[in-house]
Amino acid sequence: MGTTTGPDVGAIIRGARANARITQSQLGAACGYSASAISRIEANKLRPEHSAMLRMCEVLGIPPERMRGSAVPDGAAVATVTVVGPSDEEDAVRRRKLLTGAIAAGATAVVGSGTASAATSSGDPAAGLEDALFRLPAAEPVALPLLTARTARARKAFRAAHYADLGRTLPGLLATAAATRNAATGHARQQASAVLARGYVLTAELASKQHSDAAWVAADRALSAARDSGSPVPVGEASRVLAITMRRSGSWSSAVHFLTREAAELDAAEQRPAAVRTTLLLTAAYSAATGGNRSTALALLDEAEEDVERLPDVPGLFTVEATRAQVDIYRIGALNALGTPDEGLKVAAGLNIGYMVTPERRARAWTDIARMHHALGDGTQTFAALRRVEQEAPQEVRRPALRALTSNLLYGPARVQGLREFALRTGALPA
Template structure:
């Protein structure tokens, strides 16, 4: 990659802009400290004018095979050591932003140091007030108002930390659960930008969740931590962590059953990222059965456990496995408009856009990208979506209205 980039006289920043990564991410990939997302490989190959096969080694899974529900995966001690090493590596790499630049993409310029290591001073508040503030922040996220959330998070995290520190007994456990959910939101937001800050936020979320002794926030925090593991190429560790946590949840309770479904869905996508089709589809089927047995109440999590959500994940899994044609029939039967939040509807249209893009249908890809923008303009401005829009723009077939979309979303300056 470095040789091809230099041959084309591109800086790391210029290459990053072409594929939706930061300059530091390009540096880490070239230094073999970070893996390429599978859907970025064709964009990177086109930007560098090299065959995609040359980049396959930068996007494959780690050496061990994917851990499945049946095999159990790596031992707990190895998993814990690996997690600590990964977290240390992320911090040592000097990750500096949680959600992007705050300029062209409309996302907040929230500095990692300011948010996670230099929280503003805050006083504890009544637990009911903190819960209301956290619920409002979640609403901001699910309506895809990421700039607003970025401005809210520093104060919310500081208040949640102060409230937890001042509490005792049962109230401290409850405050820990709320604190965990604020860090989950920070990790979700960081993941939108493929930022290493997600490691820090997810690790803190899980620590607070475990202190709460409550399974729901533990499940939520486990999910966002596993996503960061997957993005770093640790697919098997992510599957093992998710399936282990899912197995420990009470399957008779509606709330924990819903968390279990989201863990299984994330595990399925992680298995697909490692190329394990059998495990991915098995986990999807298990999630679907969970939804049929026990419909989940809405509004509990950033990802709802519904049949439509399972189908959207199935499309994403097929895209990741390299068989997007398997998702066409599923996409035809989707009613994305019935999904409860703008963020999830935009995510569903994103997976649909990637499916059509992989199948070479520019018109359908553009139509799906327009739906992303209609549902959540800031979602359409994410680097990964800008890269997809840019790639479509420079394909031979002309698509009416695409150039205007590229300008609006920052894919074309």
């Protein structure tokens, strides 16, 4: 998709931020992004999601209609939003309050390099990943069954949304997996490569949740190790996390092309590769939606739904299951991204989140439902969904994006009973 004509969105954001005397770190903390992501947005190298763009407009006092026709690579025009609100003086006071709370809450969410102890002190489970990826700790090779068991425990921590435990585990796991792979030959080396790939998949998943640039490195290494394994399933798993990093950098069309190509290479006649193929289609659909490509997004969702109807349940996929409930959640997320959250209400009404097998996936489902209600202006239902996220996975609700959503709701026009206590408890508001 070509570049659209219109205002220089990056320059508008940069100018408004400079005028407000807000640093990139502070703006990122208020909107659920890292400082480096804000830098790329201001350079028109990354297109924020629609909800994040509206959030920046609110924080910086930019009329959202100025963003129509965003001149951002691979991006669709941001829809015009008519704002009827308080006076300029009231609005300025509200923005100062919003920034005070959101910046303080997100100060530790800005990702940088560090160690596992840095993750503990900052509250960011991914804080030490970037440094660890470039300087893996010393490790000795171990027997393949032991390595596989350690990786299974790390996967269990991810699926349970125990991100602090996972962040502490990953550097040592990656180092041991790399040492084991390097010491092996033949088929044993291929098996170790598959295990190493999955360690990097978990690293990329955690880094993406925390908006860490370490996701790029981890995803690239995951795919390289997966290809060395010679197995299509790890390749599909690694392709998915690499495409997510592409999408987050603004290259949604590249992500869609990459995912659909990889999906086409998976054997639809074999259960496990076919189930992985379905997860690639779902991620491709959401990627297309973030770029405003409605027809492609809905077509990919329909194709994934057809696959799910044909296939029996395939338990044990590494991080994302191929089920009807999963398709429905991706459909709600895609409709949110396309700016038509009202279309997701019917889908949500027929969804049974209890059928989803892991706390991480159930929490993600409630997150998309919270975003849907927030986009529709229903603060009560948004808060109810956020509470369900917390019930399923307390560490999930402390992610930068969820803190930003909570803060946005807290400083919105409607008062929601219990929200302030929730914001204090989850870190969206400083104690």
